Amino acid sequence: MRILQLHVDFVEYLPVKKEIDDAEPLLKNEKERIEDTVVILTSIEKGDDETLIEDFIKETSEYLKKIKCNSVLIYPYAHLSSNLEHPKSAYKLLVQLENTLRESSDTIVVKRAPFGWTKELGIKVKGHPLSENSRFLVKKNPDRQAGTMVEIAPPKPDTNESEGSFSNALTAEKDLKSKWYVLDVDGSLMPYNDYKFKKLEINLENLFKYEILRKRTVEDQPPHVKLMRKLGIADYEPASDSGNMRFYPKGRLLKSLLEQFVTKKVSQYGGLEVETPIMYDSHHSSMESYFNRFPARQYNIKSDQKDLFLRFAACFGQFLMAKDFQISYKNLPLKLYELTRYSFRREKSGELVGLRRLRAFSMPDCHAFCQDMEQAKIEFLKRLDLSISVMEEIGISIDNDLEMAIRFTNEFYINSKEFIQHLVTKIGKPVLVEMWDDRFFYFVLKWEFNFLDNSGKASALATDQIDIENGERYGITFIDELGNKKNPIILHNSPCGAIERVIFALLEKSAKMMKEGKTPYLPIWLMNTQVRIIPVRDDFIPSCVELLELLKINSIRADIDDREDTLSKKIRDAETEWIHYTLIIGEKEVATNSISVRDRLKKVNYSTKIDELIDMIKEPMKGKPNLPINLPEYLSKRPRIAS
RNA sequence: GGUCAUGUAGCUCAGCCUGGCAGAGCGAAGGUUUUGUAAACCUUAGGUCGCGGGUUCAAAUCCCGUCAUGACCUCCA
Numbered sequence: 001m002r003i004l005q006l007h008v009d010f011v012e013y014l015p016v017k018k019e020i021d022d023a024e025p026l027l028k029n030e031k032e033r034i035e036d037t038v039v040i041l042t043s044i045e046k047g048d049d050e051t052l053i054e055d056f057i058k059e060t061s062e063y064l065k066k067i068k069c070n071s072v073l074i075y076p077y078a079h080l081s082s083n084l085e086h087p088k089s090a091y092k093l094l095v096q097l098e099n100t101l102r103e104s105s106d107t108i109v110v111k112r113a114p115f116g117w118t119k120e121l122g123i124k125v126k127g128h129p130l131s132e133n134s135r136f137l138v139k140k141n142p143d144r145q146a147g148t149m150v151e152i153a154p155p156k157p158d159t160n161e162s163e164g165s166f167s168n169a170l171t172a173e174k175d176l177k178s179k180w181y182v183l184d185v186d187g188s189l190m191p192y193n194d195y196k197f198k199k200l201e202i203n204l205e206n207l208f209k210y211e212i213l214r215k216r217t218v219e220d221q222p223p224h225v226k227l228m229r230k231l232g233i234a235d236y237e238p239a240s241d242s243g244n245m246r247f248y249p250k251g252r253l254l255k256s257l258l259e260q261f262v263t264k265k266v267s268q269y270g271g272l273e274v275e276t277p278i279m280y281d282s283h284h285s286s287m288e289s290y291f292n293r294f295p296a297r298q299y300n301i302k303s304d305q306k307d308l309f310l311r312f313a314a315c316f317g318q319f320l321m322a323k324d325f326q327i328s329y330k331n332l333p334l335k336l337y338e339l340t341r342y343s344f345r346r347e348k349s350g351e352l353v354g355l356r357r358l359r360a361f362s363m364p365d366c367h368a369f370c371q372d373m374e375q376a377k378i379e380f381l382k383r384l385d386l387s388i389s390v391m392e393e394i395g396i397s398i399d400n401d402l403e404m405a406i407r408f409t410n411e412f413y414i415n416s417k418e419f420i421q422h423l424v425t426k427i428g429k430p431v432l433v434e435m436w437d438d439r440f441f442y443f444v445l446k447w448e449f450n451f452l453d454n455s456g457k458a459s460a461l462a463t464d465q466i467d468i469e470n471g472e473r474y475g476i477t478f479i480d481e482l483g484n485k486k487n488p489i490i491l492h493n494s495p496c497g498a499i500e501r502v503i504f505a506l507l508e509k510s511a512k513m514m515k516e517g518k519t520p521y522l523p524i525w526l527m528n529t530q531v532r533i534i535p536v537r538d539d540f541i542p543s544c545v546e547l548l549e550l551l552k553i554n555s556i557r558a559d560i561d562d563r564e565d566t567l568s569k570k571i572r573d574a575e576t577e578w579i580h581y582t583l584i585i586g587e588k589e590v591a592t593n594s595i596s597v598r599d600r601l602k603k604v605n606y607s608t609k610i611d612e613l614i615d616m617i618k619e620p621m622k623g624k625p626n627l628p629i630n631l632p633e634y635l636s637k638r639p640r641i642a643s
Numbered sequence: 644g645g646u647c648a649u650g651u652a653g654c655u656c657a658g659c660c661u662g663g664c665a666g667a668g669c670g671a672a673g674g675u676u677u678u679g680u681a682a683a684c685c686u687u688a689g690g691u692c693g694c695g696g697g698u699u700c701a702a703a704u705c706c707c708g709u710c711a712u713g714a715c716c717u718c719c720a
Contacts, residue, residue, distance in 0.1 A: 020719050043720080076720040079644085087719050094720085115720055221713050229654090238693095238711065348644055349711095351718070455714095537677050564676095565683090572681035586679060598680060605680065640653075640670065 001048045001056070001137040002080040004041040007067050009124040011039050013075075015117040020087055023116025031120075034111065038069050039123065041077035042097070044090035052093075052137050053100050059135055060101060064108065074098055074112040075121075091115045180212055181433040183406065187421040189433065203452040207403045207432050210458045223454055223511035224504050225354040231578065232642035233503065234355060243352040243359030245500070248641050250528040253630040255362065257526055258499050259339055260625035262364045262390060266495060269386045271337030271366045276317025278342070282307040286320060286474060299344045299359075310344035314365035315492065319474040322369060327478035329371050332488065333379045337366040339499075355504035356459055362499040369476065369488035376466055376489040377419050383493045384426055384447070387462040390495040391449060393623070395523040396505050401451060402461065404431040408445040409438070416445075423447060442469035443492075451501075453508040454515070461497035461505060519601055524580050525624040528631060530617060531558035532574040536567060536586030544585050547595065547610060548633060554614045555621070557629040562636045575600060577642075581613065 012033040015026055040060065064070060076094060078084055085093070094115055102110040113119060182195040182204075192212070197205040228234045233251035237244055247255060263273060280287055282300065287309075298309040311317060318336045327334060342360040351357055368383070370376040388398055396402060404427050406420065413420060413435060424431050431447075448463035470476075471487035480486050496502050510520035524530055531551055533544045544560045551558040561570045567584070574582040582598040589595055589607075597613060598605050632638050 023720085078720040084717075084719060090720070113720090117720075119720085225713085236712075242711075348718075350644065350714095350716080353713080534680090536679055539677085566676090566678055567680065568678085569682055570680095575681055582680080584680065588679080596680080642654090 001045055001052050002043045003056070003059070003135050003137065004077070004080060005060070005063050005133040005135070006039045006041065006123065007069060007126045008037060008039055009126055010035050010122075011037060011073055011075075011124075012122040013113055014120040015114050016120055017118045018116060019118050020116045024091060024114055026114055026117070032111075032113070034071065034073055036069065037071040037073050037111075038064060038067070039073045039075050041075050041080060042094065043078055043080035044076075044085045044093050046085050048085055048090075048093060048137075050093065050096055053096055055137050056097050057101055057104050059137070061105065061108070063133060070107045071109040072101065072111065074101075074110070076113060076115045087116065179435045179437075180208065181435065182208075182430050183420070183424050183433045184430045185424055185428060187417075187424075192432075195430075201430065203401075204403045204430060204432065206452050206456045207405065207450055207458050210452075210456065211405070211432065211434070222354055222356065222508065223514075224356070224507035227507045227511060228355060228503070230576075230642055231507075233507075234500075241359060242349055243347060243357070245355070245358065245360075249630040250641075251503075253528050253627060254503060254522075254526050255499055256627060257625050258394065258496075258502055259341075259362065259364075260627075261394070262496055262499075263337075263339055264625065265386060265390050265393075266335075266337045266364065266366050269335070269366075269382065271335040273337050273339075274318065274321060276311075276314065276321065276338060278311050278340070278344075279308045280311060280316065282309050286316065297345050297347065299346055311340065312343055312345045314338045314340045314343065314363065315367070315470070316474075318365075318367050319470060319476060319490075322367075322476045323474050327369070327476075327488075329478055329480045332369060332371045332478060333375060333491075334369045334488075335366055336369075337364070339364040343498075355500045355507070356453075356457075358498070358500055361501070364494055364496060364499070366493045366495065368491040368493070369471070369478070370491065371478070371480070371486075371488065373466075373489060376491060377416070380445075380464060380466060380491060381422065381426070383464050383491060383495070384423060387449070387464065387493065387495045388426070391462055394496060394502060394506070395526075396451065396461070396502070396509065398427060398449070399429070401505070401509060402449040403452060403458070404447055404449055405434065406431055406445070406447045407434040407436070409436050411439075412444040420445070442473075443467045449497075451505040451508070453505075454511055459497075459501060459504070461501060462493075462495055463497065464491055464493040467492055519603070521578055521580065521601055523620070524617065525621050527578070527580065528557060528629060529559050529577065529579050530556050530581065531613070532561060532570075532577075532579045532582045533558060534561045534567065534570045534574070534582060534584050536584060538562075540585050540587075540590065543590050544583075547583065547585065550610060551614065552628075554618065555626040556614065556617050557627075559629060559631070559633045559635060562634050564636075571598065574598075581617070583613075 010033060012031055014031040015029060038060075060072065064072065074094065074097060076090075084090065094112070098110055098112045101108065180192040181189045182192055183189050192208050228251070231250065232248045233254060234245045234247045236242075237246040240246075267273065279301070298312050301308050301310070318338065322334070322336065325334075339362060341362045343363045344360050347357055347359055352359065366383070368376075368379050370379055391398060391402065398404075404424075406423060408416075408420065443465040446463060446465040448460040450458040451461055452458055467490040471490055476488060476490075477485045478488055506522055506526075510522065513520045533547055535541050535544050541560065541562055544562075548558050548560055561573070563570070565573075571582060571584075578600070580600055582600070584596040584598065586596075592607075593609075594607050595610050595613065596605060596607050
């Protein structure tokens with residue numbers, strides 16, 4: 001526990017915004033001002049417990065005596081420590097400190113600022129030598145001995161975690177009342193530490209380690225960052241805020257194709273595509289409750305006199321819209337869909353990594369408004385099918401690249417065992433289960449597909465939730481068979497997660513292949529250049545153009561390397577660009593009206609007819625969007641973009 | 644947000660420890676070469692050494708601050 005005692009002429013504070021879900025309720029929401037008092041800025045750290053109360057009391061009363069003051073404000077202040085206790089436990093201890101201090105003396109007036117809130121803080125510290133005093137309170141022993149005090153030193157870098165603090169971390173997990181299981185295809189639910197992970201279940205094991213043990217391996221910069229630049233897909237934009245990327249022509253095409261693909265799949269499922277504003281009035285009544293879910297992570301902007309914020313999800317845009325619909329039970333389930341470009345979240349700067357976590361991202365988000373839980377469950381399964389097929393067709397496989405996590409309340413499990421088992425059956429392999437005793441969130445069940453990258457870190461891609469709260473919160477209603485107004489159950493599905501993160505996963509998957517000595521590649525339908533045509537000499541460029549036109553007619557993206565370089569150099573460049581098919585056109589080919597194909601993945605060269613190549617490429621393009629190449633078809637006309 | 648590391652030509656990096664002329668490869672431009680399956684050859688241009696301050700006769704180099712990126716911590720008062 002770290003405390004900073006300040007003897008002040010006055011202190012005033014005003015709770016502005018809930019910072020966390022566990023924030024305590026406010027008794028009154030107005031500015032509090034106290035004259036001539038001692039403010040104790042307090043950080044509760046991992047492992048702190050009630051054995052420290054005595055020291056806290058002793059320290060405080062001695063200080064008060066010394067400076068002849070009898071009023072105290074305990075002020076929760078996180079910034080004294082980088083090793084904070086879990087909020088629930090911290091809050092509990094803080095209340096104990098407050099009460100014990102009050103009971104310890106008839107003369108001391110004790111007040112406490114609310115926990116869990118962003119507060120405006122005004123303070124005027126007295127000038128005398130004792131007016132500022134800091135202390136670092138630690139336990140003498142891990143068992144129930146009295147604590148001890150040490151003079152606070154300038155904060156040191158955290159040393160390696162001792163076993164003591166490790167087990168404390170686990171205690172904090174218990175406070176959250178999360179229980180962890182493996183749910184197997186046969187329906188057996190096994191506590192995760194009783195489960196024997198098979199060799200092939202290394203990713204699932206890593207997901208558990210990541211979730212529970214917070215296992216982090218030391219690794220250099222994630223490989224996808226290098227790849228996204230090398231392939232000319234995306235890069236950082238120094239002139240923007242961190243986490244806002246620039247996308248080069250190849251990257252923009254890749255994104256467009258993914259976006260169009262997902263949108264088409266959702267549309268086939270029955271989602272109605274809508275568009276909602278990217279910014280909202282911060283003081284609009286419907287927004288306040290939603291802020292509590294994503295505390296203080298939004299971009300705020302001021303325009304004239306209005307306070308606005310940039311959307312961090314598509315939810316409220318669609319909810320505000322649905323609220324104004326006239327909905328009959330006959331219309332349900334009703335599915336609204338938007339692919340946000342962009343959603344904005346001001347993630348902490350230290351959490352931003354390449355394309356994995358951004359502050360501006362494109363998120364497909366489909367909400368289904370359902371009549372009741374029975375309908376919600378049926379719909380939920382359809383959307384799992386949708387998500388599976390979207391992920392698989394993008395080239396990220398359920399079997400090898402993704403691990404499912406399902407999170408639900410104890411109550412929901414008891415009532416819906418078979419339903420949950422059904423989800424696992426669809427996946428066909430064991431999944432991670434997190435079970436809560438109480439419902440903290442607005443949903444009773446959620447699943448997500450996690451991609452395990454090269455550092456063993458999990459990133460959520462597709463997800464769906466059963467939301468039993470927001471229908472009411474947003475005043476969304478439908479009329480049932482009996483003419484009664486009811487609130488729908490809402491499902492929140494992203495069939496693939498943020499588009500940028502899908503690209504992250506594709507690139508990390510490629511990096512994994514390289515590590516294993518395999519040839520890395522992206523699915524051909526996502527390649528800007530699907531076929532590279534190389535003339536042996538300049539004289540053959542006209543023949544190349546004929547082939548190019550033929551490919552274009554067949555919606556295949558091709559280009560011609562007409563630069564003044566050697567043939568070998570051009571082949572090498574095609575290889576490093578990961579181009580699937582390279583055609584070499586010279587005397588032989590023109591004479592025999594054939595093409596020489598270099599197949600990068602099969603690592604073979606052969607001669608064939610252009611029609612056969614077209615048929616071969618068209619096969620994996622079935623059901624995929626078509627867009628023209630997004631760079632000049634002649635390489636001599638291209639600026640150099642990739643590094 | 645915190646701790647640590649990194650920041651030098653368009654890109655990848657050397658130089659920094661021990662202060663003393665700003666370097667290489669790739670790429671680009673010009674030229675020669677017209678090429679048959681992973682890098683032809685020659686020449687030239689290209690630098691506020693992230694930014695700001697300090698120490699010094701002298702700073703890419705040492706010190707302080709700041710920004711960006713990365714790793715880890717933190718997803719929290």
